[in-house]
Amino acid sequence: MNVADKKRLLREMLFARRFEERCYEAYVERKIGGFLHLYSGEEACAHGVLEAARPGHDYVITGYRDHIHAIKCGADPKKVMAELYGKETGSSKGRGGSMHIFDVEHRFMGGYALVGGPFPLAAGMAKAIKMKGGDEIAICFLGDAANNQGTFHESLNMAKVWNLPVLYVCENNLYGIGTRIDRSTAVIDQYKRVSGYDIPSAQTDGQDIEAVYKAARKAVDHVRGGKGPYFLELMTYRYRGHSMSDSNAYRSRDEEREWSGRDPIIILRDRLIEAGEITKQDYKALDTEVLDEIEDEVIAFAEASPEPRVDELEKYTFAENDPWVYGGGR
Amino acid sequence: MAEIMYWEAIRRAHDEEMARDPMVICMGEDIGVAGGTYKATQGLYDKYGPERVIDTPISENGYTGLGIGASFLGVRPIIEIMSVNFAWLATDQFFNSAAKVRYMSGGQLTAPVVVRSAGGTAHQLGAQHSARMEKVFMGIAGLRVVTPSNPRQAYGLLKSAVRCNDPVYINEHELMYNMKGEVPDEEYFHPLEGSEVAREGRDVTLFGYNVSVHWCLQAAETLSRQFGIEAEVVDLFALSPLDRAGITASVRKTHRAVIVEEAEAPVGVGAEVMAIINEECFFELDAAPRRVSAVNVPIPYNHKLEKAAIPNAGDVVTAVRKMLGK
Numbered sequence: 001m002n003v004a005d006k007k008r009l010l011r012e013m014l015f016a017r018r019f020e021e022r023c024y025e026a027y028v029e030r031k032i033g034g035f036l037h038l039y040s041g042e043e044a045c046a047h048g049v050l051e052a053a054r055p056g057h058d059y060v061i062t063g064y065r066d067h068i069h070a071i072k073c074g075a076d077p078k079k080v081m082a083e084l085y086g087k088e089t090g091s092s093k094g095r096g097g098s099m100h101i102f103d104v105e106h107r108f109m110g111g112y113a114l115v116g117g118p119f120p121l122a123a124g125m126a127k128a129i130k131m132k133g134g135d136e137i138a139i140c141f142l143g144d145a146a147n148n149q150g151t152f153h154e155s156l157n158m159a160k161v162w163n164l165p166v167l168y169v170c171e172n173n174l175y176g177i178g179t180r181i182d183r184s185t186a187v188i189d190q191y192k193r194v195s196g197y198d199i200p201s202a203q204t205d206g207q208d209i210e211a212v213y214k215a216a217r218k219a220v221d222h223v224r225g226g227k228g229p230y231f232l233e234l235m236t237y238r239y240r241g242h243s244m245s246d247s248n249a250y251r252s253r254d255e256e257r258e259w260s261g262r263d264p265i266i267i268l269r270d271r272l273i274e275a276g277e278i279t280k281q282d283y284k285a286l287d288t289e290v291l292d293e294i295e296d297e298v299i300a301f302a303e304a305s306p307e308p309r310v311d312e313l314e315k316y317t318f319a320e321n322d323p324w325v326y327g328g329g330r
Numbered sequence: 331m332a333e334i335m336y337w338e339a340i341r342r343a344h345d346e347e348m349a350r351d352p353m354v355i356c357m358g359e360d361i362g363v364a365g366g367t368y369k370a371t372q373g374l375y376d377k378y379g380p381e382r383v384i385d386t387p388i389s390e391n392g393y394t395g396l397g398i399g400a401s402f403l404g405v406r407p408i409i410e411i412m413s414v415n416f417a418w419l420a421t422d423q424f425f426n427s428a429a430k431v432r433y434m435s436g437g438q439l440t441a442p443v444v445v446r447s448a449g450g451t452a453h454q455l456g457a458q459h460s461a462r463m464e465k466v467f468m469g470i471a472g473l474r475v476v477t478p479s480n481p482r483q484a485y486g487l488l489k490s491a492v493r494c495n496d497p498v499y500i501n502e503h504e505l506m507y508n509m510k511g512e513v514p515d516e517e518y519f520h521p522l523e524g525s526e527v528a529r530e531g532r533d534v535t536l537f538g539y540n541v542s543v544h545w546c547l548q549a550a551e552t553l554s555r556q557f558g559i560e561a562e563v564v565d566l567f568a569l570s571p572l573d574r575a576g577i578t579a580s581v582r583k584t585h586r587a588v589i590v591e592e593a594e595a596p597v598g599v600g601a602e603v604m605a606i607i608n609e610e611c612f613f614e615l616d617a618a619p620r621r622v623s624a625v626n627v628p629i630p631y632n633h634k635l636e637k638a639a640i641p642n643a644g645d646v647v648t649a650v651r652k653m654l655g656k
Contacts, residue, residue: 090436091436092434092438093437094436095433097434102435102436102438102439103438105438110431110434114422114426114427117395117423119392120392120396121395121396121399121427123395123396123399124396124400124405125402125403126399127396127399127405128400128402129403130381131352131381131400132403132404150391151422154391154392154393155392158392158396162384317432318472319496322496324519324522325474325490325494325521325523326521326522326523328493
């Protein structure tokens with residue numbers, strides 16, 4: 001990771017933070033409906049891992065906290081915001097919403113709302129990659145609490161038995177909705193849990209993007225090298241509640257202060273400033289530039305876009321005019 | 331046209347589709363080395379190898395999800411769930427992922443998987459191996475549900491389901507795998523929508539699907555021979571979407587309807603068919619439609635109790651006679 005990469009990643013993470021904060025505002029303004037799960041505080045996880053992989057080439061899947069993974073894979077932020085606004089121009093044409101961002105062109109294979117749902121889907125994509133003989137890998141991002149689902153165990157077992165090219169990334173933010181990990185989970189260190197499936201794993205600081213990148217490099221090389229699945233645990237923290245309906249009463253202010261002192265964007269920013277690569281003024285200018293872009297392009301696009309047509313309500317339920325429905329003829 | 335068994339028909343469809351397209355795979359418990367509980371995949375492991383004929387761990391939700399994920403990238407999995415009772419465990423992935431992904435991605439992703447399973451009540455298998463779950467599957471938007479009543483349908487429906495771009499659930503029956511019937515020697519693709527008139531009649535329509543088609547046909551013979559009643563039998567091989575036009579056309583002809591289902595009545599096929607009749611041709615009716623269905627209990631082990639829980643051809647005859655006052 002060279003200086004240019006670090007500067008680019010600083011901008012990407014800052015963009016992600018401002019994007020999510022703007023979502024918060026739009027939600028309060030009731031421009032965004034439903035559930036909204038924000039990624040603020042966890043930016044170094046998606047950015048560090050995908051920087052070590054090949055976004056747009058590797059297949060990526062995640063849960064419902066999915067906006068930033070999609071954007072890092074190459075999804076247009078305008079389309080992601082339009083999706084949150086429920087517009088026809090949205091990445092899922094307004095049919096998915098915040099929890100179901102998809103951009104198949106960039107191989108972002110979706111956000112799924114059943115906790116643990118993507119585990120076997122990722123293994124399946126890896127099975128397909130293996131059958132086709134490509135050099136892609138499947139990457140599945142999920143939170144720590146998903147590891148208490150049966151799909152975690154079933155998928156790790158199958159991924160190992162069939163030696164599938166899948167990287168499981170655990171974004172351990174210490175909470176499953178509003179329940180702290182030690183109150184719900186017998187083994188706190190998630191990377192230890194996969195030893196039961198003889199899958200190599202590692203745990204690293206999820207707030208330091210350079211540490212994430214380094215650990216992810218090793219993980220990605222392992223998987224792409226045909227050595228089977230790998231499990232990477234990143235220790236991180238979400239600044240907002242689980243979703244917008246969350247009062248956040250279950251966390252202490254001391255704990256929140258401690259983690260905000262380890263902000264992934266500030267860590268990288270200060271490192272670049274210390275190295276003399278950027279100044280405080282540069283950072284401020286960057287922030288202004290990002291905020292303007294989000295307001296003038298992203299929000300403006302979402303606001304101006306049309307809603308889906310009600311007479312197309314049933315579109316996308318089934319394949320259109322599939323001849324095999326009629327016995328191959330017609 | 332050769333006469334083959336239901337399991338042989340399913341096996342032939344697998345074999346032909348796998349030979350044609352290297353992206354077609356099959357997976358499930360004991361389907362490979364062991365050859366499949368109902369022999370539907372017999373010999374395929376030796377022919378196509380372990381990468382395409384996959385013996386899975388006993389993890390129904392996990393391997394169903396894995397098949398769905400593979401289908402996102404163009405693989406065409408045929409997933410066998412040994413017994414429909416175990417399919418409950420896989421409904422999370424099948425209902426939440428496969429059925430919804432096309433819609434919630436705005437048409438970007440599809441899950442062209444086939445899930446086949448043995449449903450129905452067999453002989454004294456007890457409450458947890460005797461489920462009839464088709465009514466659950468047919469209530470899910472985004473899924474196609476078909477159920478073959480004979481070897482020709484078993485072959486042709488699987489052939490079409492593999493090639494169709496929607497997720498398809500095929501409801502088979504534990505007691506039907508050894509049933510013999512004619513299957514065309516040439517390739518045959520059965521439509522995934524519609525219904526078939528299995529017997530022409532004028533006095534009453536008996537609607538059946540899967541095993542209950544045979545109860546209807548038996549009952550129709552008895553009704554004709556002993557009571558001079560000519561029953562039409564309509565085979566609802568497609569349970570979702572149901573064939574509104576076919577159901578309506580037959581009722582317009584006979585003006586009477588009896589729906590025969592192996593499952594319990596509540597929220598079932600019979601209820602749906604009755605709703606369609608009410609909506610489409612209520613004023614054509616000469617009698618209130620009736621259902622012949624299972625007693626609403628978990629299926630008992632004892633053979634007498636089990637027999638009493640599940641309807642049969644005699645129950646169909648009784649229902650028709652009551653309806654016609656004969």
